[in-house]
Every structure is written in C-alpha cells, then in structure tokens.
Amino acid sequence: MMEARPYANVIEVIRAARLRPTRQRLALARLLFESGDRHVTAEQLHNEALTAQVPVSLATVYNALHQFVAAGLLREVVVNPGRSYFDTNVSDHHHFFHEDDGQLTDIAGDRIEVKDLPKPPPGTAVRRVDVIIRVAQKDKQ
Amino acid sequence: MMEARPYANVIEVIRAARLRPTRQRLALARLLFESGDRHVTAEQLHNEALTAQVPVSLATVYNALHQFVAAGLLREVVVNPGRSYFDTNVSDHHHFFHEDDGQLTDIAGDRIEVKDLPKPPPGTAVRRVDVIIRVAQKDKQ
DNA sequence: GTGATTGCAAATCTTTTGCACTAAA
DNA sequence: TTTAGTGCAAAAGATTTGCAATCAC
Numbered sequence A, B: 001m002m003e004a005r006p007y008a009n010v011i012e013v014i015r016a017a018r019l020r021p022t023r024q025r026l027a028l029a030r031l032l033f034e035s036g037d038r039h040v041t042a043e044q045l046h047n048e049a050l051t052a053q054v055p056v057s058l059a060t061v062y063n064a065l066h067q068f069v070a071a072g073l074l075r076e077v078v079v080n081p082g083r084s085y086f087d088t089n090v091s092d093h094h095h096f097f098h099e100d101d102g103q104l105t106d107i108a109g110d111r112i113e114v115k116d117l118p119k120p121p122p123g124t125a126v127r128r129v130d131v132i133i134r135v136a137q138k139d140k141q
Numbered sequence C: 001g002t003g004a005t006t007g008c009a010a011a012t013c014t015t016t017t018g019c020a021c022t023a024a025a
Numbered sequence D: 001t002t003t004a005g006t007g008c009a010a011a012a013g014a015t016t017t018g019c020a021a022t023c024a025c
Helices: A006-016 A023-033 A042-051 A058-070 B006-016 B023-033 B042-051 B058-070
Strands: A075-080 A083-087 A093-098 A103-108 A113-115 A124-137 B075-080 B083-087 B093-098 B103-108 B113-115 B124-137
Touching (some): A023 A058, A042 A058, A042 A083, A075 A093, A075 B075, B023 B042, B042 B083, B058 B083, B083 B103
Parallel strands (some): B093 B124
Antiparallel strands (some): A075 A083, A124 B124
C-alpha cells in the first residue's frame, strides 16, 4: 500500500511523470495523494502547504497542478466559472456538485450508465464524458 | 411564430421577466432569441451588439445575461474554467464541447438516458444534471 | 556546469461593483 | 417624480507570465 513507503512512492510517481522530484513537488504530491480521493483548488492546496510548513509560491502550485494533470495524475473538474477543482481520482467516475458550499463528491463510474451516447461529430473523438449532478439544500428557494 | 412579430414578442418576453424593455435589453434579446439556438459568451454578445450599431456597455451585457438566466430565458453552461457560456435552449438537453475551438453543440435531451441516477445526499435535491461530452479532433495528440 | 524549477511581482483575463447619470413607468 | 437601468472606470478574483535566482542531475 501507499501508506507503507509514502515518501518513496511519491518520488516514483513524480519521476514517472518525467518531472524532477523537487521539495515543492514532493510536498504537494504528498498532500494530494496520501490521503485518499481529494478535490482541491489551487488556493486550498497552497494554504495546506503553508500550514504544513512547506513554503511554496502559488505560481508553483499552479505549475505543479497542471503538470500533474498533463501526466494523468490529476483530473481537472469544471463546475464553476472562475475556479478550477483538481481531483485525485482519475478513474472513470462522475460528480455531485453541492451548489451551496461548492463541495464536490465522487460518484463511482458504474453507478451511472449513459445510454445511447450520440456519435461524436465527424472527424472528432470523445475525450471524456462528464456527468455533473448539481444538488442544493431541499428547502432552498 | 416568433418570426412574424419579432419586435413585439421580445418586448413581451422581457415584460414577462418583470424587466423594463429598454433599448439595450431589447437589442440583446433580439440577438439572442431571434436566430434559433445559440451559445454565446458575454464578450461575443457585446461584439455582436456593437456590430449591429447598438451601443451597449459590457457591464450591461453581463447584467442582462444574468437577469435572463434568473428569469429562465437562458441557461449558463460551465465547460471552461474562466469563461461562461449562455445557452438560449433552456429545455432539457446536453452538450458536446469541442475542445479545439471552444464550440458548444446541443444534444437533444432524449438522446441520452442517464440510468441509475444515484440518490442525492440527504437533505439535498437535484437541481440539474449536466452531461458534457468533450470531443477533439481525431488526429490530435 | 547546464538545464529545469522556483518565486516574485507584474500582467492578463473575465466578471463584478460603486456611483452619477439617464430613461421607463 | 419615482424607481429601475445604464455606462464608466475602478476593483476584484483566478490564473499566467517574464525573468533572475536556485536547485537537481
């Protein structure tokens, strides 16, 4: 399991992504990948790093997040205009989006079946199918 | 049909939304609703208005778009972090998102069936289900 | 060493806001 | 005349960029 040799594992993960295991990337990877599935914004992760006594600049957090996405270690979830969420669960799955507090919750991929997926337009291929179930408190409005 | 008395119709639509039919709102509503289903950004609509010799400020475009959304005349579609699209089709349907050029295309609601929709978390109700099929050119990457 | 990475501050981009002016009812 | 709506310029919030200093190999 990852818990057994967490430090070593994170180094391997970063090396596999063809990135240098710098202090900053290691710390961010540990925060992201060593506590189960997470959905974080750049600013949240930045704050966590500072709290954990790891000085990192926000620009470096953005760099790392995008590099991790490019390497397939993270997935960017778009639910809110003007703010990106990064999801450590890169397997096929979907999301509840809680409009009241901006929280994301995973829905296992096999819990939703999309039937009759239309053919993509000629010349194009499907990159991903995102299903977002927007929920809010029952009594609201 | 809407084509028969376009001007009068747009006035009625705006009045029904409990908004005053100002020159700006009328012009924006005509651009939006008198040429079939559309997906526009605030800036696009602003440019169209200026091109059509209708001086409007960008702030007013944003105001109008949000008021139209609140009135149920438009739907906001979130596919891109940092930019909102507004969809004149407010019926139940989904979208292709063309990652190459940022275009949105409608998918009729009955072309996709979401099976086994999970129960929303306790105390919450489903507001909307968004299905976004992200497509890109086949040869890309 | 040398090429990648970082941090900072400035820049960019979209959207929102405050407020005096104008227009609709 | 009363209240809503508009335009402008400034502000806000998220993200990106340029570049000198620093670090990994």
